[in-house]
Amino acid sequence: MYPRTFFHIFLLILMSSVPSPLLMARDVDNEAILSKQSTDISYDIKQPQNDCEADDDENEDNGVKSGICKKHIITAGALAIAATAAGVVYSQQEDQKKQQESFYEQKRKYKEPEAKDTAETVKKPIIVYDSGYDISFFGIENWLHSFDGTKYSKVFKYLEEKKVVEQDRDVYKPSMVTDQELGEIHTPEYLESLRYSKNIAKVVEIPQLAWIPNWLLQKKLLQPVKLATGGTILAAQLAMKHKTLAINLSGGYHHAKREKGEGFCFFADIPLAIQSVRKTYGADKKVLVVDFDAHQGNGVSTILKKDEKTFIIDMYGKNVYPNVHHQLGDHQAIAGNKQFHGIPIPQYTVDQEYLRLVEENLPRVIDRFKPALMIYNAGTDILVGDPVEKQSVTADGIIKRDERVITLARERKIPMVMVLSGGYTRESAAVIGRSISNIFDRWSQGTVIARDS
Numbered sequence: 001m002y003p004r005t006f007f008h009i010f011l012l013i014l015m016s017s018v019p020s021p022l023l024m025a026r027d028v029d030n031e032a033i034l035s036k037q038s039t040d041i042s043y044d045i046k047q048p049q050n051d052c053e054a055d056d057d058e059n060e061d062n063g064v065k066s067g068i069c070k071k072h073i074i075t076a077g078a079l080a081i082a083a084t085a086a087g088v089v090y091s092q093q094e095d096q097k098k099q100q101e102s103f104y105e106q107k108r109k110y111k112e113p114e115a116k117d118t119a120e121t122v123k124k125p126i127i128v129y130d131s132g133y134d135i136s137f138f139g140i141e142n143w144l145h146s147f148d149g150t151k152y153s154k155v156f157k158y159l160e161e162k163k164v165v166e167q168d169r170d171v172y173k174p175s176m177v178t179d180q181e182l183g184e185i186h187t188p189e190y191l192e193s194l195r196y197s198k199n200i201a202k203v204v205e206i207p208q209l210a211w212i213p214n215w216l217l218q219k220k221l222l223q224p225v226k227l228a229t230g231g232t233i234l235a236a237q238l239a240m241k242h243k244t245l246a247i248n249l250s251g252g253y254h255h256a257k258r259e260k261g262e263g264f265c266f267f268a269d270i271p272l273a274i275q276s277v278r279k280t281y282g283a284d285k286k287v288l289v290v291d292f293d294a295h296q297g298n299g300v301s302t303i304l305k306k307d308e309k310t311f312i313i314d315m316y317g318k319n320v321y322p323n324v325h326h327q328l329g330d331h332q333a334i335a336g337n338k339q340f341h342g343i344p345i346p347q348y349t350v351d352q353e354y355l356r357l358v359e360e361n362l363p364r365v366i367d368r369f370k371p372a373l374m375i376y377n378a379g380t381d382i383l384v385g386d387p388v389e390k391q392s393v394t395a396d397g398i399i400k401r402d403e404r405v406i407t408l409a410r411e412r413k414i415p416m417v418m419v420l421s422g423g424y425t426r427e428s429a430a431v432i433g434r435s436i437s438n439i440f441d442r443w444s445q446g447t448v449i450a451r452d453s
């Protein structure tokens with residue numbers, strides 16, 4: 001996943017809002033002011049590192065240390081209004097979430113792997129989803145054509161409309177991954193760095209984000225990602241527990257590394273899920289990562305490069321980000337690594353060739369490695385027409401790919417997690433919805449062989 005078009009969203013935000021003196025304020029005054037704006041921002045009162053030191057020096061020369069940047073004071077008021085509006089919108093969203101709470105409450109027990117198993121036999125694949133997955137900036141993103149930050153809810157609504165999922169039976173709601181869990185993979189320095197907007201800006205490669213208040217980025221960007229990361233962990237636990245397929249309708253942040261995020265990936269949900277499964281089911285559990293997103297999963301391969309209980313099969317565009325064969329650190333993680341099987345493909349690969357490569361490689365990798373769990377990173381950015389990746393696989397090709405991967409796992413009775421990863425065109429949600437719908441149809445028909453059969 002690597003949605004450069006996120007840049008346009010934030011440009012629009014910047015056009016409609018500018019830094020506020022209230023939010024630029026620092027030290028004790030800052031905490032007091034911010035605490036009046038929201039009851040839920042105490043953790044993120046640290047602001048972007050001082051970009052206005054020159055102004056501070058001037059202030060101190062005058063014997064006054066106001067903590068407010070002169071350079072931006074003229075334009076600062078608008079963001080205070082925007083921040084207040086954001087708070088109102090959030091309050092409304094929180095109220096809506098509380099109304100849904102009762103429905104989901106009974107599902108929360110499943111997030112705990114040690115919970116008593118009162119579930120009936122799982123007859124269908126499991127869906128993990130939360131309405132909080134969407135990354136939305138007050139509807140601004142709807143003005144855009146090439147990025148869809150609400151694809152998660154659109155996929156879910158598609159599945160509801162097609163009656164693929166029955167909420168009271170198939171939907172499991174995750175909780176956000178905790179800082180403690182994140183600390184098991186990521187360095188403390190990296191996690192701490194995300195308290196500064198300028199570092200979040202680096203992950204998504206949008207320098208202008210450094211001017212957005214950190215609390216707003218936490219709410220609108222990092223919290224949905226933390227929720228989705230929790231979703232991948234939950235899906236892995238459920239897949240193992242019920243020996244079935246669990247689909248998290250988000251996740252797949254395969255560019256996130258231990259010490260840094262990149263390519264719009266903040267947290268390494270796949271390694272975190274593997275870690276979680278091994279804690280519950282044993283450190284010897286072998287996991288196969290099947291990464292068919294259009295980009296090489298350099299984060300996953302870097303983190304897991306010395307993990308002999310993990311194998312990665314990765315089919316990716318060889319001339320697009322992260323240009324793994326030209327990045328020394330990333331290349332070292334895969335070059336000569338016996339736990340990695342890479343299949344670089346050229347641009348404009350079509351269905352027939354793509355599916356041939358799947359068939360030629362995946363079955364023998366599975367049969368040789370014999371994993372206890374498969375994690376399928378099912379990016380849809382190989383879709384023809386995707387403006388960045390320039391692959392030529394059709395929607396039907398993606399549906400056949402997904403069906404084949406899942407059939408291979410089910411034939412062998414291997415639990416599987418599926419995550420959505422990249423693919424943010426306006427067509428992506430419908431393609432994903434159709435594919436998951438097809439998986440459920442095949443599952444019920446037995447075309448995809450049942451684990452109990």
Ligand SMILES: [Zn+2]
Nearest residue numbers: 001293295422
């Ligand atoms: Zn991608």
